Amino acid sequence: QVQLVESGGGLVKPGGSLRLSCAASGFIFGDYYMSWIRQVPGKGLEWVSYISSTGSTIYYADSVKGRFTISRDNAKNSLYLQMNSLRAEDTAVYYCARDGQAASDYFYMDVWGKGTTVTVAS
Amino acid sequence: DIQMTQSPSSLSASVGDRVTITCRASQSISRYLNWYQQKPGKAPKLLIYAASSLQSGVPSRFSGSGSGTDFTLTISSLEPEDFASYYCQQSDSTPRTFGQGTKLEIK
Numbered sequence: 001q002v003q004l005v006e007s008g009g010g011l012v013k014p015g016g017s018l019r020l021s022c023a024a025s026g027f028i029f030g031d032y033y034m035s036w037i038r039q040v041p042g043k044g045l046e047w048v049s050y051i052s053s054t055g056s057t058i059y060y061a062d063s064v065k066g067r068f069t070i071s072r073d074n075a076k077n078s079l080y081l082q083m084n085s086l087r088a089e090d091t092a093v094y095y096c097a098r099d100g101q102a103a104s105d106y107f108y109m110d111v112w113g114k115g116t117t118v119t120v121a122s
Numbered sequence: 123d124i125q126m127t128q129s130p131s132s133l134s135a136s137v138g139d140r141v142t143i144t145c146r147a148s149q150s151i152s153r154y155l156n157w158y159q160q161k162p163g164k165a166p167k168l169l170i171y172a173a174s175s176l177q178s179g180v181p182s183r184f185s186g187s188g189s190g191t192d193f194t195l196t197i198s199s200l201e202p203e204d205f206a207s208y209y210c211q212q213s214d215s216t217p218r219t220f221g222q223g224t225k226l227e228i229k
Contacts, residue, residue, distance in 0.1 A: 035218070037166075045158075045166065045209055047218040059216040062123075095165055100213075107213040108156040108171035115165055 002026035002111050004096050009116030016086050016120070022079040022096030022113055030054075030074035033099040035109060036081050038092035038118075048094070049081065053102050064090075086120045093117050124148050124212050128221035134229040139200045143224045145193045145210035154214035157186055157195045160223075161206045169208075170195065202228075 008020040022034070035050040049060045049070040058070055069082040079096050093115040100107035125148035135141050145155065153173040158166040168177045170186035173193055183198040197204055205228050210221040 044223045045160075045211070045220040047211075047220065050216070050218070061217045106154060106172040106175075107218075108168055109158075109166070109211075110168045110171070110177065112165035112167070 002098075004098065004111055004113035006094065006096050006113040006116040009094065009118045011119045011121065012086055013122050014087060014120055017082070017084045018086065018118060020081040020083065020094055020096075020116060020118070022081075024077045024079065024098075027098070027111075029072075029077040031101055033101070033107065034072060034079045035097045035099040036070060036079075037095045037097055037109070038090075039095070039115075040092045046092075050099055051079070083118070086118075088120050091118060091120045123217055124151060124215060124219055126210055126212055126219050126221040128208075128210055128224050130224060131222065132225045132227065134227050135200055136229045137200050137202055141197045141200060141226065143195045143208055143210075143226075145188075145195070145221050147191045147193075147212055147214075150190045151212045151214035153189050154212055155186075155188065155193045156211045156213060157184075158209045158211065159204075159206050160209065166209065200226075 003025045005023045012018050036048040038046050051058050051070045067085045071080045095115045096113045097109035098111040099109050127146045129144045155173045157170040160166040169180050174186045185196050208224045
């Protein structure tokens with residue numbers, strides 16, 4: 001079945017780095033844009049970044065620009081988020097989501113992983 | 123950046139009630155508006171895309187409408203499993219902003 005599974009979360013000190021992974025299955029990964037979204041416990045959803053199906057187009061939220069890097073490996077059906085210079089305010093559950101196809105008129109996140117928790121604390 | 127404002131932020135209702143949640147964009151987003159449902163401890167679930175298209179498998183009691191800057195999500199008759207948080211999200215431009223959410227609670 002169509003599935004996304006995140007991994008790589010954990011506890012890291014301020015200023016540290018972490019790499020999140022998202023393994024996709026059950027669909028042609030290389031056909032889809034992919035996004036990372038995060039949620040501070042008890043708070044709302046914040047879109048973090050997206051990457052086009054080929055990796056040629058990438059956008060970031062201002063809050064992570066210059067610190068986070070999104071990438072993908074279509075041969076491995078995997079999405080990544082390299083997080084550097086982490087801050088306490090980056091503490092959240094991080095979700096990956098499938099986010100539409102290049103030929104689509106509309107983009108929407110129709111498949112989500114269960115999330116991985118990142119805690120930034122000393 | 124496009125700001126998305128939902129109202130109300132919280133809502134108490136009873137099983138069988140008709141409920142409407144509103145989402146307003148700070149500028150026109152045509153019909154590039156999606157709605158998600160999230161239950162505690164779970165990932166969000168897509169309900170409505172392109173303002174009014176029902177995602178496959180979502181019950182028909184959910185409907186969406188609107189275009190431009192004003193949008194609504196309507197649940198025609200609340201079921202017990204509908205008590206959750208709801209978020210709108212625009213996909214007209216980046217950053218892909220979400221509304222702050224509406225928590226739907228049992229009265």
